[in-house]
Amino acid sequence: MAEKQVLQEGDVAPDFSMPASRDRHVSLTDLKGKPFVLYFYPKADTPGCTKEACGFNESLKQFEGAGLTVIGVSRDPVKKLDAFADKYDLTFPLASDDTGAVTEAYGVWGEKSLYGKTYMGIDRTTFLVGADGKIARIWHKVKVPGHIEAVLEATQKL
Template sequence: MAQQYSLNEGDSAPNFSMLASKQRHVSLADLKGKAFVLYFYPKADTPGCTTEACGFNEALKEFDGAGLTVIGVSRDTVSKLDKFADKYALDFPLASDEAGHVTEAYGVWVEKTLYGKTHMGIERSTFLIGADGKIARIWRKVKVPGHVEAVLDASKAL
């Protein structure tokens, strides 16, 4: 059965307010009038998530040049996110959604199957939000190779 998503391109970005790595705070209100990338990943310091985070970090100057803020979101604790950010010198905020309100609002908390067992987890997804607060582009079930470049290319259309 295909996953049904409640958010679509053109919809208003759901509200969020989260603590983030390096004693930061990120919120939709603080980003009002600015375009940004909100990407969701399953777990800090795992191979795919590390590759993705390092890819976004390496492209930060290009995202900054395009006027975009990059924010990574997982359900990890802030202390785990701080360790992850320090270990890989990640300069952008890694936000903690421990309670799961944001992952649920964005429809990325889904049933997953691993080795025949089902469990709930974050579906690797990215949302490109325009300065108008609307979702310009959504990538679901992200495959890490080439993804950062695809997001950067799409951001040029904003």
């Protein structure tokens, strides 16, 4: 396995191109010159991921008002993301990194442990990328309560 990528604020956001919920496609090329939020979550329709997705969805007008696109990323297949989006009426794109290339490029795929068992998974991480294509802020090991507000606050500084 390749060494884990470690991105830092100020780095250029790694390229991506992924299928997304509701017959959409998201790519860095399409976002060129526009700021965006790219958040990585472990698994669709699980409690923490649902709270986070619903939180972003509820604040979507504020993000859009600041000129930002919000994109959620997991390794779930598009079919599962469509069901998740439909169940909670999530209107922003949920992208499927089914190859794992994007989660690895952003350094969010790693060893995790739960109840003494170790496994590979996505570390809940959010990237705020400026219109210049550079990472303005990174939140690692995100705890959902208060996170959306922190991201919204950081968008004011772009």
